[in-house]
Amino acid sequence: MxxxxxxxxxxxxxxxxxxxxxxxxIGLIALTLGWRRSLWTWPAQFLSGVILFAAFATAHLSGSxxxxxxxxxxxxxxxxxxxxxxxxSEDGGDGQIAVRFATWRERGYLAAAAALGTLAVGGLFTAYxxxxxxxxxxxxxxxxTIVAMYAQARGMVEFWFAWLLVDLVGVPLNFANGFAFSxxxxxxxxxxxxxxxxxxxxxxxxxALEGAPA
Numbered sequence: 719m720x721x722x723x724x725x726x727x728x729x730x731x732x733x734x735x736x737x738x739x740x741x742x743x744i745g746l747i748a749l750t751l752g753w754r755r756s757l758w759t760w761p762a763q764f765l766s767g768v769i770l771f772a773a774f775a776t777a778h779l780s781g782s783x784x785x786x787x788x789x790x791x792x793x794x795x796x797x798x799x800x801x802x803x804x805x806x807s808e809d810g811g812d813g814q815i816a817v818r819f820a821t822w823r824e825r826g827y828l829a830a831a832a833a834l835g836t837l838a839v840g841g842l843f844t845a846y847x848x849x850x851x852x853x854x855x856x857x858x859x860x861x862x863t864i865v866a867m868y869a870q871a872r873g874m875v876e877f878w879f880a881w882l883l884v885d886l887v888g889v890p891l892n893f894a895n896g897f898a899f900s901x902x903x904x905x906x907x908x909x910x911x912x913x914x915x916x917x918x919x920x921x922x923x924x925x926a927l928e929g930a931p932a
Contacts, residue, residue, distance in 0.1 A: 737773030741766050742903040749881075749907060752870055753914035755815050760797035763867070764790050784849070785860045792864060796871035803873065817918045820874040828865055828876065835861035855891045859884055875922050878915035881907065 748762035771786035800815045820828065836857050843853035850856040866880035889904045 735773065737769055737776075741769035741773060744769065746903055746906060746910070749910050749914070753910065753917060755817065757797065757800050757815075759870075760793045760800065763796070764793040767793060785863065788860075788864055789867065792867040792871065796867060799871045800873075815873050817873045817875060818922050820869070820872075820876050824872075824874070825876065828869060828880070832861055832865045832880075835864070852891060855887050859888050859891065862887075875915065875918045878911050878918060881911045882915075885911065 744762055745766040748759050748766055751759035751762055767786040767790040771783050771790070774783035774786065803815050836854075839860050840854045840857035843850040843857055847853070862880060862884040866877050866884060869877035869880055885904050885908045
């Protein structure tokens, strides 16, 4: 597996690793499939997690590797949730998962989980420095990714907002840790997130618009 962390090419003075490139390209495909509300987004996210786990584990980045394990577990949950939701009567009518805005209570739960989770994981990374080079930013991304994926699994439009917040820290952190391709991909993620947010936002309003008086 050593070839995963070998250099694929150099770009703008940054050394791009095979694992970083392959794992994140698949992650980019997964995000696009999520935008299209395709069930295949979850197998793609799982595969991306497997590759990045191997990369981070080989590079002895235990915290980042651990995040990929959680990503894979949430991907399994998301696949189950979307597969179950496609057959419900309240779905989008096109065989795909329905999308909606979270309730204020759900938003509160998500925000609380993100804050408390970041404090807990950041404290763990600080207590065990070998788990992360940048404990608090890494904890923020770790927990933010899980919160975003959970919201995606539940079909919440807020999933896209969560990804934007993760991107704000993910771009500089990946460049700083030598995973330049991850940094470049996070920039592309930002553009896709904006398009996906618009699409899910409009779809979440369709039932209300269809029921409005002419």
